[in-house]
Amino acid sequence: MTPQPHTTIRNPRRRLALNLAGAACMVAALAAPLAAQAQAQAWPTKPIRVVVNFPPGGAADQLARLVGQPLSEALGQPVVVENRGGANGNIGGEVVARAPADGYTLLMSSGGMVSVNPHLYEKMPFDPAKDLVPVAAAARVLVYLVIRPELPPKNIQEFIAYLKARPGKLSYGSPGVGSSPHLAGEMFKSQTGTFATHVPYRGAAPALQDLLAGQIDYYFDPGIALQQVKAGKLRLLAVGSPQRSPLFPDVPTLAEAGLKGFDADTVFGFYAPAGTPAPVIARLNTEINKVLALPMVKERIQQLGGEAAPGTPAAFHDRAMADSTRFGTIIKERGIKAD
Known part of the structure; x- marks a missing residue:
């Protein structure tokens, strides 16, 4: 085979245009992470909405309001709690799943919306595993x-x-x-x-x-x-937890009463729309974990009968998947269906 000759661009203007285009691509590639970092540093610049997908007065609502005030102080912006209950959390979940992925709309939910609802509903208006991303666990809630x-x-x-x-x-x-x-x-x-x-x-x-x-x-x-x-x-x-509650150390667990392996605990926490910038998720996770470490917050969560559960988004996700397996078994066994 005869080797192909090396192609030389003889038109100086064309050569300049190609060089400029290549340089622009390099600048864009280098600028992308810097832009994401700048966005995280600038965020937040306006109030943050936390949608609670259950009515006022429940555990999710109380946790959202408990974390919301010190989180507002840490971020320098108001944190506004909005209750959107119904369909076992699906209504509020969909509101957040459809919201702009800019870090200004969050969801406070029981873990059940991710780990239980897909087993209950033949069709959901959104896919919690794809349309939402975990931000931070807030508390392990005992029953x-x-x-x-x-x-x-x-x-x-x-x-x-x-x-x-x-x-x-x-x-x-x-x-x-x-x-x-x-x-x-x-x-x-x-x-x-x-x-x-x-x-x-x-x-x-x-x-x-x-x-x-x-x-x-x-x-x-x-x-x-x-x-x-x-x-x-x-x-x-x-x-109904694997361990006794520190609030009532003399009250037995159901496992101790002979119900082997009885565990109905769930983890409540914060989610964001899929596509929310990773630096914003990281900042939220860091600040929420700091709030959960505050003595008055830990004490209040314990008074509510739960335990503060700081951790990474990945750990929060893994717990939800484990709960999905555990609760999915009882849902199938008992033939439970959504109304």
């Missing part, structure tokens, strides 16, 4: 089995026996189908061989109000009922 004090059982063993003797005659509430308290109730019925009627509500606070009013008999509480327990208005029988 507490509480009952009306008028009921005779004084401990968990007596309560299980009481339920078994009255199949279908008692009812329990939850913040909604597929919520962690609902799944805790189904795990409890599955492992104890009992049956009670599930009454779903639009949030944890309405369920608690009906429990206090005697409209339902028991409830797996995500922490908002603990003040009522301390006041003697409700009776706490057990904790």
Whole structure:
């Protein structure tokens, strides 16, 4: 084969144009990371909206407001909390998934929207695994089995026996189908061989109000009922977590009561629209972790019955995927479907 001769650009103007084009590409490549860094340094320049995908008064709402104030001080901009409840978190989740990916709209949600909802709904209006990115975990939320004090059982063993003797005659509430308290109730019925009627509500606070009013008999509480327990208005029988709560060290876990491996904990945290610049996610993660380390924030989360859960976005994602496997099993076993 005859070698091809080297091509020489003889037109000086064309050669100059090609050189300038090449130089422009190099400048653009070098400028991209600098632009991202500059964007992160400039951000934020206006208020940040935190959408809570559950009604006011629940664990997600309280955590958003607890973290929001010190986060606002750290970022130098207002953090405005907006409640958009419904569809087990899907409505608020979609609002954020469709928002501009600029760091000015965040989601505070239970982990269930990512780990549970895809198992409940045949079709969701968005894909939480693709349309949202984890920013920072806020708290590990425990669930507490509480009952009306008028009921005779004084401990968990007596309560299980009481339920078994009255199949279908008692009812329990939850913040909604597929919520962690609902799944805790189904795990409890599955492992104890009992049956009670599930009454779903639009949030944890309405369920608690009906429990206090005697409209339902028991409830797996995500922490908002603990003040009522301390006041003697409700009776706490057990904790649905692998470990006892430091608030109630004498109250056994359900695992200790014989329900092997019982774990209904979930991790609540912050998400952002997919495509949010990585430097902005990193800044948010750093500042939220600093807020969670504040003694008054840690203490308040503990008063709510949870535990502060600082960590990386990757660790938050991994926990959600593990929960998806665990909760997906009970959803399939019990035939749970969204309303």
